[in-house]
Amino acid sequence: MQNKKPHVRKLMILLILTLFIGTASWRIYNAQQQASLAIDPLAVTTVAVRETPKANTLKLTGTVEGLTSANISSRLAGKIHQILVEDGQAISQGAILMTLDTVELGNAERIAQNNVRQTEANYNTAQVDYQRYYNLYGKNAVTKQQLESVQTRMITSRIEVDNAYANLNNAQKQIADGSIVSPVTGVVANKAVTIGQVVSPGTTLLTVEQIDQVYVVVNIEQKDIATAKLGATVTVVVDSYPGQSFTGTVTVINPVAGNESRMFRVKIKVDNSEQLLKPGMFAKATLTAGEPQSVLAIPRNAMMSQKGLHYVYVAEMGQAKKILVETGELIGDLIEVKAGLKVGMAVVIDNLDKIKDGDALLREGSIDR
Structure with missing residues (x-):
């Protein structure tokens, strides 16, 4: 009996602790529930x-490009004499943009003209000589060899006349090339030349952008290229004109993907009669890809x-x-x-x-x- 008393005492203490913890937990839970009920939903x-x-659309980003972008350069080496346009100026096809100093070219033209006159005079003399020898040969007054020699001189004079005219044409062409004209109707951009500057053939002096219509150029991934069809309608927006959109048409699809990007270059033609879209602008294009x-x-x-x-x-x-x-x-x-x-x-x-x-x-x- 004495050995069982400590064991009973432990059980009693454990029971009391269990009741105490349970009561405390219930009170805490009840308090939480009461607090929760006190908060209004x-x-x-x-x-x-x-x-x-x-x-169902395909959204693309691209860049505005002029329908035609003509890089203007000189065919001749020379010094700029006049510049007749400024950036942003609208011009027509054939308008003179600038001129070169053509004094030396003018001198070369005069020399060529004098050479033409001289060779024509020589040719006329050779023709007269040939006719005279031809008549004498008919009278057996000269030998056939003498006649052929005069005939050869006349033919040579004719060739010299032709060469002189060719040189004159070249000189006149160079003078004409001294006036640099626009090959297209558009707007002047990127003028990079000043009066008195010496320029070399092929060096870009300015560009002429044809922007009454423009291209929005985008790159399309291989998985989406089937969506782009020639003639498809595209909606274009630019940040410069919030709330305004432009309508374009797919007109060019490059059949070959880029070597590095593996994307296809597609051009969307957009009417730009008000010239709001400028080459170089960042544009967003939306292409309808199918049913909603x-x-x-x-x-x-x-x-x-x-x-x-x-x-x-x-x-x-x-x-x-x-x-x-x-x-x-x-x-x-x-x-x-x-x-x-x-x-x-x-x-x-x-x-x-x-x-x-x-x-x-x-x-x-x-x-x-």
Whole structure:
């Protein structure tokens, strides 16, 4: 009996401790429940996650280029005498852009003209001599060898006349090339020359951009190239004109992908009669890729972001549940949701700055979108 008393005493102490801990835990739990009941639920409005049609488009980025970009250079080495245009000036095809100093060329032309006169005089003399010897040969007054010699001199004089005219034409052509003209109608750009500057043949002096129509040049990946078809309509926007769009047409598709990028270069022709689009501008192009798709979407104002992550609050069983989502494109005032939500979920759209995960919610309204 004495050996059993310590064992009973231990059991009694253990039982008392168990009762004490259980009572304390119950009181704490009861206090938490009372505190929870004392907090009023937050009134919110929800919107059901639903499917909505989304345009099946291919969005591309590119650069505006002139329909024709002509690099203007001189055919001759020489000194710039006049510059008749400035950057941004509209010009017509054939307009003189600048001239070279042609004094030496003019002297060369006069020498060529004098050479023409001299060779023509020699040829005329040779013709007269040949006719005279021809008549004498008919009277047996000269030998056949003498006649042939005079005839050869006359032919040689004729060749010299032709050569003199060729030299004259070259001299006149060089003088004409001293006036540098535009091969296209467009706008002057990138003028990089001054009066008195000595230029070399082939050096670009300025460019003339034909911009009454322009190309928006984009690069399309191999997986999307089937979407681009000649004649397809494309919508183009640029940051310079917010809210304004331009309509273009696919006109050029490079049949060979780039060696490094493995992307296909595509040109979209856009009417630019008001010359709003300038070569070098960054542009965004939207190409219709097929029939509209059905996607999940929620109002944009339901979306919250933190440290690069996007999340929403969903009302479930009277409580707020924070859910991370993967977003897609904007569709008007909606935003596409690629992952995280299902059709029918009630997404909270107001009082978002007051909600924490697990808060009690009172749905005062539900908007059916």
